[in-house]
Amino acid sequence: MNTSKAFSSSRLVIKLLGEFTVFIDGQKLSNTAIKGRKARKLLKILAHQRKYQIVREHAIDILWPELKVKAASTQLYKAIYHIRQAFRKHNKGAEDWIKISENFLRIAPPGGLVTDLNLFQKFARTGLKDKKKTELESAASIYGGEFLPMERYAGWASFPREHFRQLYLDVLTYLAEVYEEQEEFSEAAEMLRYALDKEPTLEAAHQGLMRIFAKKGQSTRAFHQYNICKEILQEELGLALSPQTNKTLDDVQEGKFC
Incomplete structure (x- = not known):
């Protein structure tokens, strides 16, 4: 479409x-x-x-x-x-x-009637189900911002706003995976930065950036991203890093992404 x-x-x-x-x-x-x-x-x-x-x-x-x-x-x-x-x-x-x-x-x-919301959902669901690059790209491009920001304090808008925000994060992280698999590292990193702009505590996005930096031969940046993730999770949520994030760091140190 x-x-x-x-x-x-x-x-x-x-x-x-x-x-x-x-x-x-x-x-x-x-x-x-x-x-x-x-x-x-x-x-x-x-x-x-x-x-x-x-x-x-x-x-x-x-x-x-x-x-x-x-x-x-x-x-x-x-x-x-x-x-x-x-x-x-x-x-x-x-x-x-x-x-x-x-x-x-x-x-x-x-x-x-055509709404951007309906088109976003259609592309997102198809792209996420089949990991289709074009559909994921379309979904990402349609998402022009959060659902009805002018209704931020309206109870009826709060659930759909969070639902579509989470769906957008899924689109960005899955699209980054597709780009990474195709060795389009700059595009992958851009999607992950968009995701972290929306949700700084999203560990999967930090992990993705660590992998991409390592694959580009920028291990120092991967270590720096690890420390950013650790600091944000501790300050924002009072949580320790997940085992997967720590494993990603170990893999970077062992040169598994080079």
Whole structure:
């Protein structure tokens, strides 16, 4: 699947990784196009749900937990109205893309919705399962940042944010392994540095850098990386290094990677 083609061919594209953005027929909606903070939140919630739908009562519980049923339902319809109006300004038929029934809310544009989140997951799962370089590279390139950083303190966003962060780390470390196997050491090191930028305590990434430095004949850097890992784990987590990290050091000292 070509990622740029997938984004450009869809009538509705929503990006949730990094900056929240919405595109209709290739046109980006401004940050203020959708009136109302709760209306924008509702669209974000819908866009990351399976099949892009949610039970009405669940949406109400997330967004208006303090209101009684009638008042909350009124606010829900108001939020839907604001989303539809923003869509309609870019496409007259787009106001019908937000569907509401007795039990569900869903996004259903003609031809379907494309999100960076969905594409990221598809490429990541395929790449991790089969260790396919192109899919892993696509997944890494799509991940534009953490899931909805503007909703950092929203309870409904915390679990998916951590889930996708961990999946991204898996993509980076597996991709680094593929690069290392193909002796593309600079590319492998770059992926591992990205991973450590997200998670400094990730021992597998430190181990990978130690191996790569040793394979490049830079044993001193491998020893230095070992000490960095040791210091970070002790300071951040109060933990000792794993046996695997210590074994990697032993292998470097014995010249097994040369």
